Structures are given as structure tokens and as C-alpha cells.
Amino acid sequence: MVVLVVVKLRAEMVMDCSTGLERFQVKFFYLCQLAYWLHVLPELYFQKVRKEETPRQLLYISFYLLHIGAAYLLNLTRLGLVLLFLQYLSELGFHIARLFYFTDESHNKLFKVWAVGFVLTRLFTLTLSVLVVGFGLARMENQWLDLETGNFNTLLFRMTVLLVVCLTQAWLLWRFIHFQLRRWREYRQEQAVRKRVTVKQQPKPVKRDAGHHENGVIKAENGASPRPKKVKAP
Template sequence: QVTAKTAFLFILPQYNVSVPTADGELVQYHYGLKDLVTILFYIFIAIILHAVVQEYALDKINRRLHLSKVKHSKFNESGQLVAFHLTSLIWCLYVVVTEGYISNPRSLWENYPHIYLPYQVKFFYLCQLAYWLHALPELYFQKVRKEEIPRQLRCIALYLLHIAGAYLLNLTRLGLILLLLQYLAEFFFHMARLVCFTDENNEKLFNVWAVVFVVTRLFTLTLYILVIGFGLPRVESQALDPERGNLFSFLFNNILFRMSVLLLVCLFQASVMWRFIHFQLRRWREYWNEQSSRKRAAAAAGTKQQTKLLKRDSGYHENGVVKAENGTSPRTKKLKSP
């Protein structure tokens, strides 16, 4: 009883508000500094779950595969992300369906800023921020190689920037749809890596990931243009009101700010597509080089086999003279005189 109020501060989302509706009152939430305490608690939960998945699933599979150190590290990374992306994908899909964001696309920008959030939306964002923040100490716990740390730090920073940006700018509805698309593509990518570690010749899932990646990028760019370029300009102007919680949302009233954000998004998506195309071209080049080397090796083996078969005969021709197997000319039989 003494520590109950403090414990609720760590476990449950804070800043609940009773919003009047036609059917009565509805309890919703907005963000604040106390969210940092809740995120801290779920960082420890994420670290524990990370260790459970590593010990009871990934380590057992690694012992059977006998992978090298480099592949072992990549296998652990993809295994953890497959579990996280699959869980987040199902959770995010459930939220957007139950809240009606897919059935009513106009709700992505109507009544903006979306200051008050349903419980499950706020809790989802807090858990997402906690997971990507827990990935920072996991770089030490997992003993990630120094060469891999910059890449992983860049990935973590991009996720934190986009999720926190959607949360603080009250673009949580748009952020949910974009996370759903992003996690769908990432799930197929890391699943393809896991299958490739078990069977190097099986690259079918990489082809599926390539298709899903392109489709999700097109949907992502379309949603950005639809919501930021066409939807938000139709919303009534909102003045700066820190007490209501729209501390940053009023920026989208400025057309220059909206266009700047849209331009940055388009440039970022273009850079992602360029890296994807470069990756696919390199992968296809390696595939065709491997196929051509196999054909050359098969042709060389066939030539050697034919040469051996010829040498097994009584002799073979060299410079127009029939030679025996030891290199000497075969003796000609003398004909007896009649």
C-alpha cells in the first residue's frame, strides 16, 4: 500500500483525462515527462525478454548450426528482430483495426492535432520507445563487434527519431500505419536471413522481401503525401497551446514547415530505395558470377574427362604423329614376305 502509487507510475501510462463523448465519458491519455519513468521500467522488461529469447531459442539453434563468429552475430541479431517485428506487427495490426484507422483513412488527419490517445495507442508507443532504447545497452551485452556498432547505432537512432517524432508531433495515427508497413518489410528481410543461414542456396524469401519492400516504400510515400501534403492543410488552424499538449503540432499550420518535412521524407525514401537497388544489383551480380564460374568449372571438368578418355586408348595424335600412352611412337608391325 505504501509503494502502490509509485509503482503505478512505473507500470501504467500516466496523464489520463476524461473526455466527454455522446455516450458518456471516455478515458484517454496525452504525453508528458512522467512517460520517461514508464519507458525506463519497460526498458528493463525488454532486456529480460531479450535474454529469454536468446537463451531458450537462439542459443539452442546456434549449437546445432555451428556458425562462424560473424554469422553467429548476424543470426542473433536477425533472430531477436524477427521475434520483435512479428510481435509488433500483430500488435500494431490489432490496434489500427480496432481503432478504425484502416477502415476510415480520413481519420489520419481529421481533428488534428490528435492530442488525446487511447490507452492501447499510448502503451504501444511507450513499449516501442523502450525496445529501441534497450537496444543501446544490448550492444554491450551481446558483445557486438566494433565494425557493426555504427550501423546498428544508425538504425536505432532512425527508429527512435521517427517513433518519438510521431509521438510528440501528435501524428500517432499516421505513425502506426507507417510502422505496420516498415515492420512487415523488416520481418521478411530478417526471416530470409535466418533461412539463408540454415540453407545458403535457399534465397526465395529474399525475392519475397524485395517485392514487399518496394510495395511498402510506395505506400509509405503515398501516405506521407496524402496526409501531410493534402490532409493537414484542410484542418482548421490550431494556435500554440502548451496546456492542451499541442506544443509542437502548431508547426504543421505553417506551409513552409509542412513542405520541408515532406521534402525530407521524400529524400530519405529515395536514399533508402537507392541503397535497396544497389544491394539488389550487387546480389544479382554475385549470383551471375557464381553461375558463370560454375559453368566454367563444369566445362573444364568435361574437357579433362574427355582428355583422359582419349589417353586411355592405344594412342593419341600429337603434331600429326600417333603417340602411345608413354609418349613414344607405337612400333609398326613388319609384314612377312609372301
């Protein structure tokens, strides 16, 4: 009996230690993410980013800080880990496509693969957020606000999280579609200009007669006169 109690206590201690270690690792990961995106802000000044690029970079950094901070404070760490993994995987594909394009401009097919992956990432993010926050948390019993235990599972917080996620993903998709349409229009204009230049550079064909005139008589190319036609006698 004593042995069973000792084994049970050791098992509970191991579980508590593993749970505590897991919590520490998750917290450390989120703190590193927040520290990274905060340190990017002063880098905009030291890297001398152009003024027209600064608002876009600030908005990009703000989105990361908002979503990572909200997932950490609202105890949505597991959902945030999955969504961050998908987002970073999509960005990794984009940078790989850029590297291949910089080495050789003919390697642009990877951008098409990244475009498909980007759209799928946005759709999967929306679907997973709705399933976890909208349906999963709504079926749990603890439907109250408790700041001491970190329970924010209320209807207001769930709707706010879903609204922020949906608006962000919709904005990203709209920017992506707008960018692709602009690139397509520029490509069509470049193709039209190239066709015009090619048509202008092509030499016009010169019409040549079968012979030339000399003293009122048509001479062939080899200098011989063509055979006269026989006129039938009346």
C-alpha cells in the same frame, strides 16, 4: 426529459472514457517503442557487435527513434501507427525468409517475395505521407502553432515532416538497390568461376584410329587385316 438527459450524459461519459482509453493505449504503445529502441543502444556493447557493424546499427536505431519520437511529439500518432505496422510487416517477411534459408539454402525464393514487399512498403509509405501530411492537413482550418493544445499544423512543420520521410525512404531504396546489384555481380562472378572449373575438370577426348600398324600393314581392331582393294587390269 430527465431520462433523456441522463442517457445523454452517460453516453458522453462513455465516449470520453473510450477516447481517454484510446489515447492512453496509443501513448503507452509509443512509449514502449521508444523504450525498446533506447535499450537496444547498450545492447550493442553487451552483444559485442563488430566495429564495422556498429555505425550501421547506430544509424538504423537513430532512424527509428527519430521517426517514432517525431510522430509522438507532433501528434501524428495514427499515421505513425500505420507506417510502423507496414515497416514491421516488411521486417517480419525478411526474418521469415532468413529462417527458411538457414534451414535449407535452396529456399531462397522468399527473398524475392520480400524484395517486392520492401519496395512496395517504401512506395506506400511515401504515398500515404504525402496524402495525409501534404494534402489532408493542409485543408484543415487550424493552420497555426499552438503548443498548449499540441497543434503543429503549419507549413513549415508539414514540409519538414515530408522532407524527412522522403529522404529516409529514398535512402532506404538506394541502399536496397545497391545491395541487390552487388549480390547480382557476386553471383555472376561465382557462376563464371564455376564454369571455368568445370571446363578444366572435363577430360579431353582421345582420338582413336580405326586400326593399328603392324609390319607396315594396317590391322583392324580385331586383329584381321582390312580387305585389299582390287586393282583393275589395264
